[in-house]
Amino acid sequence: MIRSIEKHRNILDFTLSSLWRRRGKNLALLVVYTLVVFSLGSVMFFTEALKNEAAIILRNTPEIIVQRMAAGRHDLIPVAYAQKIIAIRGVEAVKDRLWGYYFDPIGRANYTIMVPEGMDLKDNELIVGAGISRVRQVFRGNAMLLRTYDGRPISFLIKGVLSPDSELISSDLMLVSRAGFRQLFGLAEDHATDLTVTVLNKKEIPTIAAKIVDAFPDTRAITRDEILRTYDAVFDWRGGIMIAILAGAVLAFLIFAWDKAAGLSAEEKREIGILKAIGWETADVLQMKFWEGMVVSLSSFFIGVILAYFHIFFGSATLFEPVLKGWAVLYPDFRLTPFISGYQLAILFFFTVIPYTVATIIPAWRAATIDPDVVMRF
């Protein structure tokens, strides 16, 4: 037993010394390998963390949103619809919502504007997201001028700036009072943007949604699950773009790794021949090559994963910002809650460490099975 441990120790020792001998080649390999793990890991961590974050935020969204459709386009909904919807058995509450988009010529961006529930705002008061505050340089106590639907300017008093914690979805958000919203958009009292419906029994959501559409054929009922699915699709799509771009890099890496690892140089083949001639078994040579592959690939894997973790959760995913953060119009400046699943790590491991190890072992096995007498002819 002790002899066996000593044997492995001796071979590992020699492996490390072998790696150091070819440090130029191995360092180049380590850098490229780490870069690939870092890029793939960053995309995976980012999309998963965003999906996770969105799921947490959307947990509080209403079970059903009812929107009126006109010629396939979202239209304002009469508030009177709420009376009929509340009468449907199983509906707990119906509320009207006011929200829309405001184009700001100064910031050259569309902001989301909405009337918050349970927040007491005066007619001329406004709360803005951190992104708007940055772009317009407005802070608590400042005045901000907005233009109404017919071009008249109205001055709002900034009551506050939304916490940066929620910046992922609130970067470009403005919160106003009901009166302020109606004044800005010229919206009559009997209309709202849409209605939210709360249901007593969650299992009945699809049935009630169907009943609403039945009662009002000019509306559509969007359930929470559908919204979650949409967000999932959006993030998967964004992640997919990055993966597609990275696929080229991964392919290049595989070719590079194959060339470096698989293509044993004449020098390495000669060394394997010498080792066999002086008493190493094929299994010993394979063990050495296996350790060699493991040292390079595991080091790269861990360094890459750690770098990706810091890049995403502490560096705000700086490198992927333009592609991945398209949620708000104004780029949010935020930190994601660290979230890593074993599944993600396993996928990453499978696509990086396993192919490299195989690429190292097969040619070494081919070289290690040669007769040791070949070395006599060098």
Place this chain on the structure above:
Amino acid sequence: MIELQNIRKVFNEGRPNEYIALHDLSLTIAAHQVTVLKGPSGSGKTTLLSLLGCMARPTAGRIVLKGSEITSLPERFLTDIRRKTFGFIFQQFNLLGGISVIENVMLPAYPLGEPFAALKQQALGLLELFNLTHKAAAKVEWLSGGEAQRTAIARALVNHPEVIIADEPTAHLDTKLSREFMDIMRDFKAQGKTILIASHDPLVHESPVVDRVVRMRDGRIIDSGAI
């Protein structure tokens, strides 16, 4: 000690480039003696040496080592015999570049699972024997021809082999170093080791240390020498 019975070795058998290196050859090597295989290039010396040292298998025939037939043994057992029984000194020395002299000497013993500290002590002892202690940490690329040769000999001895096999050991050495090599072989013989050398260098086969010269040509033994 080693008996070859009707040995035939064919390379690339059945292919257009088929080459018969050894023809139906029989030979007995006695223990504790210095035996030299002498012959021109292509006579089959190196092939015979590799068969004797369990580095390759014959195409036909049997090899008997200390009374046991070893030709049909699986690779694992053959390797085990090779590393415990034989110590090899190659024509080009075949030291591994980039690592130190002492690591090169310890290399054959790594798979045996000797504790590292004990192994290092043993290797240092061998280096001392060949006046190479001061070079222990040096890379082999920095060694002179004589130092490289002595390192290769120390490596051949690390597993305490009974038989030393040397293939054209003086091919790259000057007269002084060649004589030194034969002096070392004389000491080994005195210690009771069996020595097999393939060489066409007169300094080797005419040396008084040599007990027997086997002359070869075209894969055949033309004179099995006096025992």
